[in-house]
Amino acid sequence: MFAPSGWISLYEVFYLISAAFRERGRIGQYNFTGDENFEVTWLFIQETPEVAVCLPNGTVLPASRTLVLPEDHFDNLNEHIDLMIGTVGSAHSPRHQEVSISKEELRLRYGPFLHLPIIFQKKDFDEFFDELDKAPEHFLDSSRPTTEYSDSVKDLSPRRLAGEIVALFDSNALTKFDDVKRSLAPTHSVRQFRFAWNLARELRPAISRPGRKPAANKS
Structure with missing residues (x-):
């Protein structure tokens, strides 16, 4: 997904973590058993100091942390986002029929920010992942x-x-x-x-x- 230089998208964060588990079967000294990719992604989101969205012209706009608060650390959804998509409002995509809402309601709820990618400072992710890779x-x-x-x-x-x-x-x-x-x-x-x-x-x-x-x- 798209992110300005020095930033990384939520989509990429999730898939880098998932790929590490998939390719190595573990991160650091612990094994992947099924839902740790969700767990670790939410952990990063909670700990990273900055949450933002990327506008179509590449401008970085700070976002409210309520957008990315986890509801279940072992699931890919919260009220607003799907970790596997990584954009504003993605929790309500048609693939999630139980939480899907109309396009009109989505536009009313999120306005011009609907479908914008959620991004984080890449240096914060790199630091987080390095520390996690050395976890006990x-x-x-x-x-x-x-x-x-x-x-x-x-x-x-x-x-x-x-x-x-x-x-x-x-x-x-x-x-x-x-x-x-x-x-x-x-x-x-x-x-x-x-x-x-x-x-x-x-x-x-x-x-x-x-x-x-x-x-x-x-x-």
Whole structure:
């Protein structure tokens, strides 16, 4: 897809990540088991500092991050986009009949920005991918989050760590982000652990965003 010099399209981000899994069967030390390409793409989107769209004349226009907020880290769709297409409004294409809406409604919703490619700084993607390629073993794993808590965590995948965070929250033992990271995954980068934290927030929305004081768990 199209992007000005120094930028990379969402379409290309998704397909570069998918190609790495397809060609090598893994990124870094962990294997591809089915939906990690979606998971890793959403992780990049959450962590990249800039989100923009590319106008037909090549102009870069900053875009709201709400356009790319994930709803399910293991799916290619959110409310507005399809990772496999990478353009504004692509979640509502005819291929997705359950969420498809009329062309007129799409034009009313997105105006002149409909179908514009979503783009990111290429240097941010290169840095992200380099770090991910060096991720510790089992950073991404096929197991889903569980709420079983163990003092000895060998599986450091975001899904399993999310379960550990949820368990701490449910037992009123969840402390600050930095303290939890130090306890559960001291070898992870902040970026890697923040992804697990965000997955836990999907299961327990009352968990605070990283950097904020954890919300009280009211029973």
